[in-house]
Amino acid sequence: MTQEQITEKLQTIIAPYVEDKSALEGINGETNLLNDLDINSANLVDIIIDVEDAFDIEIDDDSAEKMLTVKDAVEVVMAKTA
Amino acid sequence: MGVVAPNAVGLADFEAALKEGKSGIQFIEELKNLKFSCQVGGIPPVTLEQKQQYFSELELKRLKANGVLYGCIAGMDAWKDAGLPFSDRKTDEADWDSGCIMGAGLASARAIRYAMYMIDELNTRRLGSTITQQTMSSGVSAYLGGMLGLGNQVTTNASACSTGTEAIIMGAERIRLGKAKRMLCGACDSTGAYVWAGFDAMRVMNRRSNDAPEKASRPMSETASGFVPGGGAGALLLEDLESALERNAPIYAEVLGGFTNSGGQRKSGTMTAPNTSGIERCIIGALHDAGIEASEVDAISGHLTSTMFDPGEVASWSKALQRRGSDFPYINALKSMIGHCLSAAGAIEAVAAVLQLKGNFLHPSLNCGDLHPEIAEIIDSQKIPQTFQKAELNIFAKSSFGFGDVNSCVIFRKY
Structure with missing residues (x-):
């Protein structure tokens, strides 16, 4: 799976967790999940579960903690699927 | 007021059901498969469309506690029926004068079951973020408090089958004491085998009417031979009379x-x-x-x-x-x-x-x-x-x- 494909899939997973849908419009690699998309921090664990299911990978807690921006998340997924 | 009952969901349908004497008791396949003695019960007919009116797709995906679901629907309906506004989570202040006492017996049997299996299968890390809020005793009032922005007392009482009536009395007392202007009061309970099993084991549920569900619940009858299990929620918005008159609220x-x-x-x-x-x-x-x-x-x-x-x-x-x-x-x-x-x-x-x-x-x-x-x-x-x-x-x-x-x-x- 290419970086673009992963990014696209991640955005689809994240979208339901974002209340203000307009925040999704300018989304890019640097977009911070908590600060820019205003995702409830408790929901991050649910996003991790959804990502695990979607890519059939396991994301350990240390990797999960690194997933602060969209780019971070893509990197974690790429490393696990490589 | 709001209501989620085995014979109707929503106040208007419920009133019609009361008038026509509509039974909400049915044969329940799950109870038969699980070898219950009593295989009839009352499960509120909440449709997916109704659920979607009250919860986001994301909330519904995680929500396994059907008692919480029933309680939130009844509570939201009661609030709306009383002509009260729905505030914005981000921009509005909490409503310091309004609280809720929404009781629960076992609002989340299925959520607890789901969690127990996940834990025993060594999947605790994959439980998700909402298991605690769904399974805690005060789950239903916690959900409602957020949906309505309640800033007064937000709690759940529990006194078994006395819970719902007790909640109304407790809410009225708080208003009388002048500690709140309005209290959303009521109770919920979930439905299904995992809530009802203990009663079946006690042999206090009716096992003689599995082939005639609508005849199974027979209060005051000579042939009453055990209760028929049900579940759902009811909610009443109690308000200080002065405050209700001031805002021209409909009073039942x-x-x-x-x-x-x-x-x-x-x-x-x-x-x-x-x-x-x-x-x-x-x-x-x-x-x-x-x-x-x-x-x-x-x-x-x-x-x-x-x-x-x-x-x-x-x-x-x-x-x-x-x-x-x-x-x-x-x-x-x-x-x-x-x-x-x-x-x-x-x-x-x-x-x-x-x-x-x-x-x-x-x-x-x-x-x-x-x-x-x-x-x-x-x-x-x-x-x-x-x-x-x-x-x-x-x-x-x-x-x-x-x-x-x-x-x-x-x-x-x-x-």
């Missing part, structure tokens, strides 16, 4: 007063059976608190579960009110239509009582054509409506009793 009825107590599990009272002195004192206490005479009670919504205790309850009412025969108030049992909705029972039945009070009618008490002789000895059978009846009512008394020998009785007056 007045909570005149109420009383809660326990029989202490002494004398005839045990963990599972009531001390009749406790019941009588509770009824008398409610009349006293409401400031009315026993002779003023027009109708009673009994606890009446379709068990061998029904005659004892009627006897206690008769003794407490000092009324019998044709002088006895009207009495009906909603459980004949919806089964015993456990912790939610008092709340759903209170909604029904208020609708009858406001609408000047009595709903039929089903399946008691063969009235229990001990009841027939105490009261005139004309006092138990078996079909829809128009009736001028001014005061309705609603009682609930629960495991732990706990009692509650609330008095409503037409406004």
